[in-house]
Amino acid sequence: MNRVYDLKxxxxxxxxxxxxxxxxxxxxxxxxxxxxxRALDKxxxxxxxxxxxxxxxxxxxxxxxxxMDSYIHSxxxxxxxxxxxxxxxxxxxxxxxxxxxxxxxxxxxxxxxTYDIGxxxxxxxxxxxxxxxxxxxxxxxxxxxxxxxxSSTPRFTRTTTTPLGSAQKGKQQHKKDLTEILVAHNIPYxxxxxxxxxxxxxxxxxxxxxxxxxxxxxxxxxxxPRGWDYPMDKLAEIIKLAVDTCVWPLYEVEEGVWRxxxxxxxxxxxxxxxxxxxxxxNMFQKGNEWMIEEAQQYVDQKWERLLEHTGx
Amino acid sequence: MSSCLSxxxxxxxxxxxxNPDVMGTFPIxxxxxxxxxxxxxxxxxxxxxxxxxxxSEHSSMSVCIAAQAAGARSVSAxxxxxxxxxxxLLYVAASCRLPITLACVNRALSGPININNxxxxxxxxxxxxxxxxxxxxxxxxxxxxxMAMPIGESPGxxxxxxTCMDGFITSHAIENIExxxxxxxxxxxxxxxxxxxxxxxxxxxxxxxxDVSAYYMEHKVQEAxxxxxxxxxxxxxxxxxxxxxxxxxxxxxxxKMDDAELALVLIGSSAGTAKAAIDKLREQGVKAGLVxxxxxxxxxxxxxxxxxxxxxxxxxxxxxxxxxxxxGPLFAETRSALYDLKERPYLINIVYGLGGRDFKTGxxxxxxxxxxxxxxxxxxxxxxxxxxxxxxxxxx
Numbered sequence: 001m002n003r004v005y006d007l008k009x010x011x012x013x014x015x016x017x018x019x020x021x022x023x024x025x026x027x028x029x030x031x032x033x034x035x036x037x038r039a040l041d042k043x044x045x046x047x048x049x050x051x052x053x054x055x056x057x058x059x060x061x062x063x064x065x066x067x068m069d070s071y072i073h074s075x076x077x078x079x080x081x082x083x084x085x086x087x088x089x090x091x092x093x094x095x096x097x098x099x100x101x102x103x104x105x106x107x108x109x110x111x112x113x114t115y116d117i118g119x120x121x122x123x124x125x126x127x128x129x130x131x132x133x134x135x136x137x138x139x140x141x142x143x144x145x146x147x148x149x150x151s152s153t154p155r156f157t158r159t160t161t162t163p164l165g166s167a168q169k170g171k172q173q174h175k176k177d178l179t180e181i182l183v184a185h186n187i188p189y190x191x192x193x194x195x196x197x198x199x200x201x202x203x204x205x206x207x208x209x210x211x212x213x214x215x216x217x218x219x220x221x222x223x224x225p226r227g228w229d230y231p232m233d234k235l236a237e238i239i240k241l242a243v244d245t246c247v248w249p250l251y252e253v254e255e256g257v258w259r260x261x262x263x264x265x266x267x268x269x270x271x272x273x274x275x276x277x278x279x280x281x282n283m284f285q286k287g288n289e290w291m292i293e294e295a296q297q298y299v300d301q302k303w304e305r306l307l308e309h310t311g312x
Numbered sequence: 313m314s315s316c317l318s319x320x321x322x323x324x325x326x327x328x329x330x331n332p333d334v335m336g337t338f339p340i341x342x343x344x345x346x347x348x349x350x351x352x353x354x355x356x357x358x359x360x361x362x363x364x365x366x367x368s369e370h371s372s373m374s375v376c377i378a379a380q381a382a383g384a385r386s387v388s389a390x391x392x393x394x395x396x397x398x399x400x401l402l403y404v405a406a407s408c409r410l411p412i413t414l415a416c417v418n419r420a421l422s423g424p425i426n427i428n429n430x431x432x433x434x435x436x437x438x439x440x441x442x443x444x445x446x447x448x449x450x451x452x453x454x455x456x457x458x459m460a461m462p463i464g465e466s467p468g469x470x471x472x473x474x475t476c477m478d479g480f481i482t483s484h485a486i487e488n489i490e491x492x493x494x495x496x497x498x499x500x501x502x503x504x505x506x507x508x509x510x511x512x513x514x515x516x517x518x519x520x521x522x523d524v525s526a527y528y529m530e531h532k533v534q535e536a537x538x539x540x541x542x543x544x545x546x547x548x549x550x551x552x553x554x555x556x557x558x559x560x561x562x563x564x565x566x567x568k569m570d571d572a573e574l575a576l577v578l579i580g581s582s583a584g585t586a587k588a589a590i591d592k593l594r595e596q597g598v599k600a601g602l603v604x605x606x607x608x609x610x611x612x613x614x615x616x617x618x619x620x621x622x623x624x625x626x627x628x629x630x631x632x633x634x635x636x637x638x639x640g641p642l643f644a645e646t647r648s649a650l651y652d653l654k655e656r657p658y659l660i661n662i663v664y665g666l667g668g669r670d671f672k673t674g675x676x677x678x679x680x681x682x683x684x685x686x687x688x689x690x691x692x693x694x695x696x697x698x699x700x701x702x703x704x705x706x707x708x
Contacts, residue, residue: 047510062521070510073520074377074404081371084364085378086510092333092362092384099511124367
């Protein structure tokens with residue numbers, strides 16, 4: 001990024017994800033995809049890849065596509081391999097003089113398609129070093145099939161496969177730390193971001209990921225009004241709270257160097273974030289105070305570890 | 313030019329001569345040698361293919377689908393469980409109408425795990441929308457691979473093609489074969505110039521939509537029509553191939569069928585064994601014949617019915633168990649094909665050779681003995697049986 005970020009200038013670019021798609025009002029995925037694609041330089045073409053997901057079924061329902069760029073969806077668990085294939089074709093056609101222009105390759109998949117079923121495909125593609133960006137829009141459950149738990153779902157969350165019963169209440173396990181696992185792949189660039197405020201963090205990281213040679217990974221928090229159970233006008237507020245409570249820290253790891261992108265002026269209690277969403281309602285029942293305490297402890301530990309990594 | 317190659321090396325050599333844009337690979341016995349030979353070509357700069365060594369067969373097929381959609385000619389090779397792992401994507405490749413070529417080196421599917429030949433792998437994928445071409449020997453494995461792209465990439469077809477050969481029997485045995493000169497191969501196969509592809513400069517393309525009930529059926533019917541159209545194209549390509557090679561291919565091969573009263577229908581390398589047995593039986597005056605199925609998808613039903621119409625009895629030999637409790641997959645197709653004949657031969661089904669179980673000329677003779685008995689008595693007896701396995705008596 002040579003120029004200073006200017007939201008007005010960025011949004012004046014032609015949209016690469018057009019309106020009229022079928023994503024829910026108040027969903028994070030649409031603003032994330034539009035935000036990431038906005039970071040492409042105007043003159044560059046892209047091929048967008050989707051895993052099967054809410055995003056896929058909402059943005060490419062035959063015969064309408066919401067993408068201005070070329071696009072491919074193949075299956076749920078193979079979006080990274082699919083992106084590898086397009087990139088391999090690009091290299092082959094370039095080598096043979098059949099193609100001249102610059103094309104960028106960007107995959108979008110949900111947390112189910114990334115943390116779980118698409119994990120092997122992702123790990124393989126990152127290891128092989130394709131020049132591509134893999135974006136996980138992390139809404140912390142299988143939303144397309146109706147809110148089932150994934151390995152990204154936080155502890156105590158109510159989903160349709162981790163219901164509130166008399167013997168068990170909500171998910172029993174913590175969220176998998178996928179960003180750290182991707183960092184361990186020694187890829188040139190991995191970052192956590194969110195569509196926060198004026199989208200500066202998301203924009204800068206997206207641009208960096210797209211224009212860093214080699215495999216890059218972005219994990220982007222993507223609230224879901226249906227699965228998280230919040231009023232649709234609360235999207236921006238929830239993202240702000242996720243970041244200010246350090247539930248979703250913004251950071252990047254560039255060539256092995258960790259950097260914190262955002263430090264809250266005042267680190268807010270995790271309960272402030274949890275309270276905004278119906279999926280955590282049980283944690284606020286009388287007698288369940290320990291759940292909130294444990295959630296706070298977990299976030300604090302992770303935050304401390306991140307501070308150690310980043311030297312902040 | 314004459315050469316002495318294993319089936320795997322012959323196919324790897326065919327891929328080298330074609331020099332495709334992308335190859336997605338993952339090792340699995342007995343197809344592993346194909347990517348191994350090809351890796352040498354890559355390492356020595358003899359090809360300019362983008363060689364993608366992925367972490368699973370699921371990903372190798374995913375890479376092929378994406379690369380082909382992006383405008384690149386793509387190939388892969390696999391066997392058994394590898395094909396099973398690709399299963400979901402075989403349908404995606406066919407429905408996206410991407411003419412990928414896959415060398416399938418047939419091996420028994422687990423379980424129990426077994427590395428030897430039968431057709432449980434590719435027969436499991438028979439309804440996935442892929443054209444399936446089976447080879448009897450190394451020469452056919454080479455020739456079929458060269459014909460795959462002109463068939464699959466043809467605008468009236470646009471379907472992926474699986475060229476199959478028998479694991480170990482064909483893939484690893486070394487035979488004398490005739491190779492074509494590379495410039496002749498390249499001219500025959502031609503360049504891959506799809507009408508629409510992801511990396512096309514002029515206009516973007518979207519592939520793999522969510523297809524609702526209002527459209528899905530139309531797309532499936534188009535796919536079915538393409539498979540029907542493939543039959544004529546396969547024969548066209550075979551005729552073109554005969555002009556450059558002198559080798560003749562059809563939908564199936566008829567061996568001594570003109571006056572045959574008793575016939576076998578089977579696939580692959582067992583045909584060699586059957587031919588040897590038939591030669592011997594002919595010397596003894598038995599009017600025995602063979603139909604060796606080369607194209608299983610699209611299934612040459614009408615043609616097969618005509619070929620068998622003059623027989624008194626036929627045995628369909630299935631080298632895969634379909635667990636339908638009503639016979640193997642080749643039997644189901646063959647019996648269905650014969651239904652429209654006014655006068656049908658007696659028909660039995662014998663499942664044989666599973667997991668690499670030997671199939672010898674003596675076994676073929678036994679089958680013909682049984683057919684002769686059926687004609688003599690007019691009684692078919694049990695229609696669906698297995699042969700070559702230990703009987704309970706022998707074990708005891």
